[in-house]
Amino acid sequence: MSAPDLSKLKLYYAANPPDLTESVVSEDEKEETTARPVYPIASRRKLQWEFKGLTLWLELEEFNNDLTKAVSDFSARHNSPFIPKPHTTAIYGMQHLTVAEAKAKLHHIKERIGQWPTFSKPTGITQDIAQVGRPGQVCSIAWCELTLATNADHEAALDTLYELFYGGKYTRDRPWKPHNSIAYDNPQDNTLSLLDTVLYASQNPTLLGKERRVEAISLWSTEGKMEEWKCLDREGLAIIVIGASGDLAKKKTYPSLLSLFADYLLPRNVIIYGYARSNISSEQLREKLRPYLTKAVNDENVIDDFLSRCHYQSGPGYGDSTSWQHLDKEIVRFEDEIAHAKGVSKVNRLFYFAIPPNVFAETGEAIKTSCMSSKGFSRMIVEKPFGKDLESCKEILARLGKHFDETNLFRIDHYLGKEMVQNLMVMRFGNIWMENMMNRNYVQCVMLTFKEPFGTEGRGGYFDQYGIIRDIIQNHLLQVMCLLCMECPNKLDGIDAGEKIRDEKVRVLEAMNPVTLDEVFLGQYEGYHDDETITNKDSNCPTYAAVRCFINNPRWAGVPIIFKAGKALNERKAEMRIQFKDAPAGEFLFGTKVPRNELVIKLQPDELIYMKSNIKTPGFASAPIQSELQVQYDTRYFEQNGVSNPDAYSRLILDVLRGKSAAFVRSDELIRAWEIFTPVLHRIDRENVRPHVYKTGSRGPDEADAWINDKSGYVRNDDYVWYDGNICRKTGF
Numbered sequence: 001m002s003a004p005d006l007s008k009l010k011l012y013y014a015a016n017p018p019d020l021t022e023s024v025v026s027e028d029e030k031e032e033t034t035a036r037p038v039y040p041i042a043s044r045r046k047l048q049w050e051f052k053g054l055t056l057w058l059e060l061e062e063f064n065n066d067l068t069k070a071v072s073d074f075s076a077r078h079n080s081p082f083i084p085k086p087h088t089t090a091i092y093g094m095q096h097l098t099v100a101e102a103k104a105k106l107h108h109i110k111e112r113i114g115q116w117p118t119f120s121k122p123t124g125i126t127q128d129i130a131q132v133g134r135p136g137q138v139c140s141i142a143w144c145e146l147t148l149a150t151n152a153d154h155e156a157a158l159d160t161l162y163e164l165f166y167g168g169k170y171t172r173d174r175p176w177k178p179h180n181s182i183a184y185d186n187p188q189d190n191t192l193s194l195l196d197t198v199l200y201a202s203q204n205p206t207l208l209g210k211e212r213r214v215e216a217i218s219l220w221s222t223e224g225k226m227e228e229w230k231c232l233d234r235e236g237l238a239i240i241v242i243g244a245s246g247d248l249a250k251k252k253t254y255p256s257l258l259s260l261f262a263d264y265l266l267p268r269n270v271i272i273y274g275y276a277r278s279n280i281s282s283e284q285l286r287e288k289l290r291p292y293l294t295k296a297v298n299d300e301n302v303i304d305d306f307l308s309r310c311h312y313q314s315g316p317g318y319g320d321s322t323s324w325q326h327l328d329k330e331i332v333r334f335e336d337e338i339a340h341a342k343g344v345s346k347v348n349r350l351f352y353f354a355i356p357p358n359v360f361a362e363t364g365e366a367i368k369t370s371c372m373s374s375k376g377f378s379r380m381i382v383e384k385p386f387g388k389d390l391e392s393c394k395e396i397l398a399r400l401g402k403h404f405d406e407t408n409l410f411r412i413d414h415y416l417g418k419e420m421v422q423n424l425m426v427m428r429f430g431n432i433w434m435e436n437m438m439n440r441n442y443v444q445c446v447m448l449t450f451k452e453p454f455g456t457e458g459r460g461g462y463f464d465q466y467g468i469i470r471d472i473i474q475n476h477l478l479q480v481m482c483l484l485c486m487e488c489p490n491k492l493d494g495i496d497a498g499e500k501i502r503d504e505k506v507r508v509l510e511a512m513n514p515v516t517l518d519e520v521f522l523g524q525y526e527g528y529h530d531d532e533t534i535t536n537k538d539s540n541c542p543t544y545a546a547v548r549c550f551i552n553n554p555r556w557a558g559v560p561i562i563f564k565a566g567k568a569l570n571e572r573k574a575e576m577r578i579q580f581k582d583a584p585a586g587e588f589l590f591g592t593k594v595p596r597n598e599l600v601i602k603l604q605p606d607e608l609i610y611m612k613s614n615i616k617t618p619g620f621a622s623a624p625i626q627s628e629l630q631v632q633y634d635t636r637y638f639e640q641n642g643v644s645n646p647d648a649y650s651r652l653i654l655d656v657l658r659g660k661s662a663a664f665v666r667s668d669e670l671i672r673a674w675e676i677f678t679p680v681l682h683r684i685d686r687e688n689v690r691p692h693v694y695k696t697g698s699r700g701p702d703e704a705d706a707w708i709n710d711k712s713g714y715v716r717n718d719d720y721v722w723y724d725g726n727i728c729r730k731t732g733f
């Protein structure tokens with residue numbers, strides 16, 4: 001994101017700050033005021049204020065934790081107290097309600113207000129000093145805030161809140177002035193400055209450049225000084241990683257949870273239980289996870305803190321209700337502990353199904369009967385592939401659907417959380433050239449590629465039953481293709497945006513015919529059966545596949561779509577490649593065909609977009625030469641800022657915690673995806689179709705390139721390749 005346009009902001013600095021000697025301060029502070037006229041920063045007095053009663057805070061959506069980070073940076077920089085949670089205050093200091101009464105009312109907010117209207121981008125930055133506060137508050141403080149605009153929807157929501165909490169006995173001043181305070185300070189030796197805040201905001205563009213949703217309304221006891229404030233309705237979280245002994249859990253799930261934890265994106269009151277059949281101890285699990293965690297976060301203290309919250313329980317099976325009852329008891333014990341020690345009354349549960357699909361349904365059923373939360377939501381994240389074919393998918397849908405509604409069931413496809421996939425909306429619909437060229441008039445073929453340099457590596461128990469089409473193509477590549485090829489949804493934001501996007505994806509799938517066997521090319525790497533976790537030593541399980549399909553709609557009719565995926569190949573790579581048709585002037589103008597334009601959107605290992613384009617050979621020569629228009633994310637965005645992209649799983653797990661479902665797979669998408677692939681998968685199994693053998697570490701079976709070129713009309717330009725992190729010609733420039 002570019003730096004915000006600060007010229008549009010109102011910058012407000014109190015023109016005539018009040019005379020501080022007239023401040024209304026609390027009794028105990030008065031003495032101190034007269035005792036110490038000058039204060040070195042290091043031994044600064046506490047703020048001169050005292051609040052009373054209960055307060056309602058709106059906790060706003062954060063972008064990579066930006067508000068929390070701003071609060072923390074400012075308090076460190078100014079040696080001022082840390083605001084316990086970034087917030088916009090909705091009601092100050094209520095003294096007419098007991099905590100129990102207020103809590104009871106709090107739980108009616110959802111039904112009365114539903115979703116609080118989204119706040120527009122901040123409209124100003126304010127630095128001011130106040131001596132007398134609002135009801136319940138006696139204070140003298142300086143502060144810096146991001147000022148938010150209010151409108152009729154916000155005013156109406158706030159009216160409802162007041163009515164709920166005051167029963168119409170208290171008339172509030174209109175209009176409301178919502179704001180996010182990022183720092184408080186002592187007025188006497190206040191070191192906050194407007195300029196400082198403006199500079200900080202300009203270096204942290206999300207602070208001013210984004211709309212924010214209200215994620216939670218929390219109730220605080222704001223009695224006394226800030227350090228004594230206590231959240232009365234803070235949420236806790238129990239995460240249950242099912243299949244904790246497995247490959248996904250160690251490589252992706254736990255490291256992503258750690259990243260969220262390190263970035264303060266998980267509640268501090270969090271506990272993580274692993275569950276699987278393997279008989280290991282919690283300590284053994286921690287030791288197994290540690291090497292993977294150190295790759296995600298470079299701070300041993302944070303890792304130790306995280307691991308101290310990780311526990312493990314084994315059981316005889318995933319549908320074993322006794323094991324789930326036992327786990328439930330453990331979680332309840334945790335809930336009681338934090339309720340007692342920290343006043344946390346709401347504890348959500350997040351169940352992560354990192355297991356093969358054949359045990360999804362029994363797991364869900366056992367959780368439903370024995371391990372649901374009675375104190376918060378219970379959400380399920382279910383991995384792909386969702387079933388093995390159409391029939392099993394429908395069975396799992398039905399069995400899980402009986403117990404969990406769509407708002408609590410998240411079918412994850414982590415490719416939807418990758419930066420370059422999330423970028424597709426803007427790429428496709430924010431660029432006029434892209435919108436105009438992405439159709440059958442210009443595009444020769446679309447190719448979606450997944451390559452991995454390792455084989456099954458102990459995952460044979462799962463992989464041999466599924467194979468590469470079910471593992472990668474039917475879900476990851478198909479999902480990416482839908483986003484790349486779909487029509488423009490009429491919304492990207494707001495409550496129903498997720499449905500609108502998924503409606504468009506389903507339309508693409510509905511325009512595709514089921515794949516037939518002659519549209520499929522299969523391969524298996526040499527030595528596949530040597531993995532001891534593969535019991536069928538004659539297995540025809542494909543570890544490589546190329547598949548051709550078409551999207552039969554006016555935009556794409558006749559354009560071959562190629563999916564290509566393989567394990568144990570020469571490199572790790574995932575990309576979308578759109579090859580355009582020949583430039584008509586090429587041959588008659590330059591005497592030779594010029595290479596075709598190709599738009600490549602690379603998901604990994606690094607994020608990159610380039611358009612292979614023809615330019616004149618630099619210097620005296622004039623012959624066309626292929627070059628590239630390129631954006632490399634690392635050098636363009638990340639290196640100089642010392643940041644990197646959040647990983648796909650972290651993004652998606654966060655979406656689940658926030659109840660956002662747009663990047664998850666809806667049941668009708670799934671059914672259609674299986675309708676497209678099930679007939680050919682059954683035929684491969686039934687007829688024991690033998691795959692072409694290829695060498696480990698190669699580009700795949702020798703015959704694959706010719707098959708793909710024949711099926712797609714793709715012209716490979718071997719002169720010009722991606723090599724060692726750079727695009728280069730093998731000869732010449």
Ligand SMILES: NC(=O)C1=CN([C@@H]2O[C@H](COP(=O)(O)OP(=O)(O)OC[C@H]3O[C@@H](n4cnc5c(N)ncnc54)[C@H](OP(=O)(O)O)[C@@H]3O)[C@@H](O)[C@H]2O)C=CC1
Nearest residue numbers: 243245246247248276277278354355356383384385461462
């Ligand atoms: N590995 C990865 O990188 C990714 C995996 N996934 C998906 O995650 C899920 C799990 O994959 P992954 O962790 O790689 O696979 P694993 O083979 O490692 O399986 C995970 C755990 O499930 C249990 N398990 C394995 N096979 C069976 C079986 N036949 N019946 C019952 N339980 C079994 C094992 O635990 P125990 O024996 O201790 O009970 C194992 O530790 C799959 O659906 C996969 O598609 C998705 C994205 C990436």
Ligand SMILES: O=C1O[C@H](COP(=O)(O)O)[C@@H](O)[C@H](O)[C@H]1O
Nearest residue numbers: 384414452471472476574604648
């Ligand atoms: O879903 C899966 O994905 C991984 C590859 O994920 P990536 O993010 O590293 O590209 C793959 O290894 C695994 O077989 C599959 O189940």
